[in-house]
Amino acid sequence: MEPLKKIIYNCKQATFLIEKKMIGRITFREHIELRIHLFGCSVCTLYGQQSRVIHTMVLQLFRSSQPEQIRLDDNFKEELQDRIEAELNK
Amino acid sequence: MSPESHQLDPHQWVKAHADYLYAFAIKRISDTELARDLVQETFLAALEKVDNFQGKSSERTWLTAILKNKIIDVYRKKSSGLNKEVQQAEHEQDDFFGDDGHWNSKYAPSTFGIEHIDPLVNKEFNSILQKCMQKLPALWMAVFTMKHMDDEETTTICSELKVSQANFWVIIHRTKLNLRACLQKNWI
Numbered sequence: 065m066e067p068l069k070k071i072i073y074n075c076k077q078a079t080f081l082i083e084k085k086m087i088g089r090i091t092f093r094e095h096i097e098l099r100i101h102l103f104g105c106s107v108c109t110l111y112g113q114q115s116r117v118i119h120t121m122v123l124q125l126f127r128s129s130q131p132e133q134i135r136l137d138d139n140f141k142e143e144l145q146d147r148i149e150a151e152l153n154k
Numbered sequence: 155m156s157p158e159s160h161q162l163d164p165h166q167w168v169k170a171h172a173d174y175l176y177a178f179a180i181k182r183i184s185d186t187e188l189a190r191d192l193v194q195e196t197f198l199a200a201l202e203k204v205d206n207f208q209g210k211s212s213e214r215t216w217l218t219a220i221l222k223n224k225i226i227d228v229y230r231k232k233s234s235g236l237n238k239e240v241q242q243a244e245h246e247q248d249d250f251f252g253d254d255g256h257w258n259s260k261y262a263p264s265t266f267g268i269e270h271i272d273p274l275v276n277k278e279f280n281s282i283l284q285k286c287m288q289k290l291p292a293l294w295m296a297v298f299t300m301k302h303m304d305d306e307e308t309t310t311i312c313s314e315l316k317v318s319q320a321n322f323w324v325i326i327h328r329t330k331l332n333l334r335a336c337l338q339k340n341w342i
Contacts, residue, residue: 074254074255074256075251075255075256075257076250076251076255077255079327079330079331080323080324080327083323083326083327083330084323084326084327087301087302087326088308088323107257107262107263108257110263110264110265110269111263111334113269114263114268114269114334114337114338115330115334117268117269117271118268118283118330118333118334118337121276121279121280121283122283122298122302122333123302124280125280125283125284126181126299126302126303127303134173134176134177134180135173135176135177136172136173136176136190136193140190141168141169141172142168144168144172144193144194144197145165145167145168145169147194147198148164148165148167148168148197148198148201149165151198151201152164152165152201
């Protein structure tokens, strides 16, 4: 019973499990413990809600298509291709 | 040659892939100078490996894989010997929870307006989030980027960046605590 008691009163552990569950797997036991904690803890419930929104935003930010304006300048590219040609002719 | 087999044409590399590779690098390291260097290094390293190319993947995929390894090297270099940076970031979280594991009221999450916004349309939020991410320790950012941007396997990230599985989850947790707190502080 000890570990269960621990999580029920432990927000640090609960937020850890919220994060682990979001991108990985937690055990059945951890799942139950988290449910019990969240049932009685509105702060961690809010944390979970905010964390989910942040997760979606991070994914959107990271995986959005690459901005068109990110380009190498032409001089650099020209020199780079010259260097490749030089290597090829070695 | 089978029809599926890809071929390399180094004479067209820069024209065909340089901008793509550059953008790929920028997204992962946010350092224009370094990104340029990595693109150059990628092509030069690729030239030396031309004979190993088996045509199973496209030219771009093959070049991107080489670049990816170079980015991981950068992550490793940036986060090695920078324990101070991590310690500092960890220290900032010392007061988030009390000894009993409860939130300290000063740091406890409170409603600040993101709970019900549509993340897909809120652009303002993105710039604050980006600023918050820039302040993360290099190792945390590396772990976070590999996991969320490239959806790498946890075991891959752990072995590439030399962190234990346990530490991986601690980093994920701490990174999120940090970002959430930073957003709450800077979101009006």
